[in-house]
Amino acid sequence: MLGLVSTAPAAAGLHSATAALFAFSAPSLAHLGTLDISVIAIYFVMVIWIGFYLKSKANTSEEFFMAGREMTAWIAGLSFVSANLGSLELMGWAGSAYQYGILAAHWYWIGAIPAMLFLGMVMMPFYYVCKTHSVPGYLKLRFGEGSSTVAAISFAFMTVLMSGVNMFSMAKVMQIVLGWDLTFSIVVSSLAVAAYVALGGLRSAIFNEVLQFVLIWGGALLVPILGLIEAGGWTGLQARIKANIAADLIPAGDYTHMWRSMGHFADNPMGVHWTGIVFGLGFAISFGYWTTDFLVVQRVLAANSLRSARMAPVIGSFFKMAVPFIVILPGLLGLVVLQNPDGTHMLLHGENFVAAHAGQGLHSYNDVLPLMMVRYLTPGLLGLGITALIAGFMSGMAGNVSAFSAVWTYDIYQPHIVKKASDSHYVAVGRWATILGVVVSIGAAYSVRKAPGIMDYVQALFSFFIAPLLGAVLMGMFWKRATKAGGFWGLLIGTVTSISLWAWVKVDPSALRYVALSPDAKDMAENMYRALWSLSTCVIIIFVVSMFGKARPDAELNGLVYGATVLPKEEPVPYYKNEYFWMILAIICFLALNIYFW
Amino acid sequence: MHNSGISIWFFIGVLLTIYGLMILGYGVYELITHTTANVVLANLHTPVWWGAIMLALGIFYSLRFRPGHES
Numbered sequence: 208m209l210g211l212v213s214t215a216p217a218a219a220g221l222h223s224a225t226a227a228l229f230a231f232s233a234p235s236l237a238h239l240g241t242l243d244i245s246v247i248a249i250y251f252v253m254v255i256w257i258g259f260y261l262k263s264k265a266n267t268s269e270e271f272f273m274a275g276r277e278m279t280a281w282i283a284g285l286s287f288v289s290a291n292l293g294s295l296e297l298m299g300w301a302g303s304a305y306q307y308g309i310l311a312a313h314w315y316w317i318g319a320i321p322a323m324l325f326l327g328m329v330m331m332p333f334y335y336v337c338k339t340h341s342v343p344g345y346l347k348l349r350f351g352e353g354s355s356t357v358a359a360i361s362f363a364f365m366t367v368l369m370s371g372v373n374m375f376s377m378a379k380v381m382q383i384v385l386g387w388d389l390t391f392s393i394v395v396s397s398l399a400v401a402a403y404v405a406l407g408g409l410r411s412a413i414f415n416e417v418l419q420f421v422l423i424w425g426g427a428l429l430v431p432i433l434g435l436i437e438a439g440g441w442t443g444l445q446a447r448i449k450a451n452i453a454a455d456l457i458p459a460g461d462y463t464h465m466w467r468s469m470g471h472f473a474d475n476p477m478g479v480h481w482t483g484i485v486f487g488l489g490f491a492i493s494f495g496y497w498t499t500d501f502l503v504v505q506r507v508l509a510a511n512s513l514r515s516a517r518m519a520p521v522i523g524s525f526f527k528m529a530v531p532f533i534v535i536l537p538g539l540l541g542l543v544v545l546q547n548p549d550g551t552h553m554l555l556h557g558e559n560f561v562a563a564h565a566g567q568g569l570h571s572y573n574d575v576l577p578l579m580m581v582r583y584l585t586p587g588l589l590g591l592g593i594t595a596l597i598a599g600f601m602s603g604m605a606g607n608v609s610a611f612s613a614v615w616t617y618d619i620y621q622p623h624i625v626k627k628a629s630d631s632h633y634v635a636v637g638r639w640a641t642i643l644g645v646v647v648s649i650g651a652a653y654s655v656r657k658a659p660g661i662m663d664y665v666q667a668l669f670s671f672f673i674a675p676l677l678g679a680v681l682m683g684m685f686w687k688r689a690t691k692a693g694g695f696w697g698l699l700i701g702t703v704t705s706i707s708l709w710a711w712v713k714v715d716p717s718a719l720r721y722v723a724l725s726p727d728a729k730d731m732a733e734n735m736y737r738a739l740w741s742l743s744t745c746v747i748i749i750f751v752v753s754m755f756g757k758a759r760p761d762a763e764l765n766g767l768v769y770g771a772t773v774l775p776k777e778e779p780v781p782y783y784k785n786e787y788f789w790m791i792l793a794i795i796c797f798l799a800l801n802i803y804f805w
Numbered sequence: 806m807h808n809s810g811i812s813i814w815f816f817i818g819v820l821l822t823i824y825g826l827m828i829l830g831y832g833v834y835e836l837i838t839h840t841t842a843n844v845v846l847a848n849l850h851t852p853v854w855w856g857a858i859m860l861a862l863g864i865f866y867s868l869r870f871r872p873g874h875e876s
Contacts, residue, residue: 242831246824253820260811282813414813421817425824425859433846544845585835585842585852587828 243590304538308462371651487735675701701745818866825860
């Protein structure tokens with residue numbers, strides 16, 4: 208159908224030579240012509256050029272790890288959103304939209320916007336004023352080395368795993384769409400990322416994230432536009448989904464409403480209750496990720512002023528709200544427009560089902576975005592779409608390894624291995640840590656191959672480490688009474704709780720009724736509730752332990768805790784440059800979207 | 806980002822210009838030779854208008870943020 212092919216490409220001229228160089232024995236969805244391959248090659252040349260250009264601007268640790276703290280609000284804001292918009296996001300959430308419908312957009316709206324605005328307006332001043340280099344660095348200032356080390360080790364572990372997940376997604380795209388060998392894709396892309404991050408540090412990572420953001424919109428925006436034209440607009444799409452359900456072509460369910468099927472676990476295909484979405488996702492997971500995951504916070508810390516640092520997440524929130532248009536909508540459109548080569552309706556399946564029926568030409572949910580690209584994109588544009596996925600992967604990975612490098616150097620290597628060394632020594636350690644991060648990620652990528660669903664795996668990771676970290680940071684930032692021992696034990700026991708709950712359900716699946724409050728709950732719901740329990744445990748432990756200890760005097764908490772910090776005065780600006788104006792606008796947009804798709 | 810040398814927007818402008826030229830060029834080739842790619846909605850000639858938009862944006866950013874130009 209429509210450009211889909213079942214075997215590795217074989218064409219004439221330059222194309223065949225290039226194809227022969229890249230193609231392996233795996234079957235692929237599409238040919239890439241010379242034009243497409245040129246588009247991809249030009250992107251690689253550009254990122255390496257940027258890496259070499261920025262090498263001379265990454266000589267000191269402040270330049271290498273914090274991009275010299277001179278990013279404008281726009282650059283920091285786009286990078287902030289983009290670091291989270293990897294190929295994993297694009298493919299995984301498009302697949303989730305096909306499987307769960309518009310419910311997947313919860314991860315972009317309630318699962319992001321309130322937390323981003325909270326970070327910008329409430330938390331950012333403390334991160335920015337104390338001039339920390341990382342989130343574990345903040346914990347060190349607030350709770351001492353113990354909690355900082357627990358957070359640093361958890362974070363370092365999570366980032367390389369996340370990086371591996373990204374790498375695996377990217378290699379899957381290349382395998383599915385182009386028939387490239389998994390290992391080949393992993394090695395080529397890893398080398399490019401290692402080169403430009405090790406050369407240019409955080410500045411190089413941020414530049415490439417902004418570049419990727421533009422490419423993703425340029426490469427992926429056409430898919431929903433053309434898809435909506437074919438489906439007859441949003442109304443036509445809804446009608447065709449209903450018709451497909453009636454004809455038993457797709458599983459029954461409410462694919463186009465976000466809240467009305469949230470009354471009971473069994474009423475929606477995700478098996479989740481609105482309390483899980485609001486408190487588990489909207490608070491524990493989302494606030495944990497957007498306000499304490501150093502991968503994203505690092506981008507905002509690189510801003511050139513406190514106002515820019517506050518504006519960056521607010522600017523990012525508008526783009527985040529728009530992302531479902533290029534991620535969720537193609538997944539929904541896939542439910543009605545995708546066809547088999549014989550013209551019949553194409554039904555996508557879970558990864559396990561496809562693996563169990565190998566050789567039957569079946570595709571998984573995660574294939575929906577590449578399938579949609581192949582359906583609509585002409586030569587050149589297809590190359591651009593593939594480049595967008597590659598760029599998404601590369602910047603997702605670059606974000607992880609640059610954050611890993613900073614945390615490893617500042618929060619593990621410097622306090623525990625070599626305490627006093629020259630600045631250039633730590634920059635060199637950062638460069639090597641980047642390369643080490645890439646190598647470990649490659650190992651993680653191969654381990655992901657055995658996981659049943661990419662996104663479930665990621666959500667499980669979040670709840671292990673991020674939710675307890677949120678508890679520690681919130682208690683540290685907003686409760687003066689919280690003590691060093693409270694922070695340490697809260698973080699540690701919160702993390703152990705999360706891992707234990709996960710292990711409990713693995714060993715005894717019937718435990719789900721206790722962990723997720725219902726035997727009907729599914730993986731996503733389990734992750735949300737587990738995050739909520741580990742966050743609650745962390746907060747309770749910090750509270751109890753702190754009540755038995757002695758609080759630090761207010762003078763020591765200046766710049767770290769609400770109520771003990773004198774924030775710098777900001778110059779008055781016109782309303783259109785004021786962060787509060789844009790925050791209110793973001794809240795209005797957020798509410799309008801949720802009401803419209805209620 | 807101007808105090809750090811070349812602006813990121815310049816890099817983006819250059820990339821969009823190159824991509825715009827390539828995609829628009831292909832679209833024009835399709836129009837002239839009356840060939841169409843084997844995709845859905847090929848009659849909309851997407852490469853022509855999408856390539857033109859990218860080219861226009863690319864030229865704008867390349868000029869607006871060119872090295873040495875104070876914005």
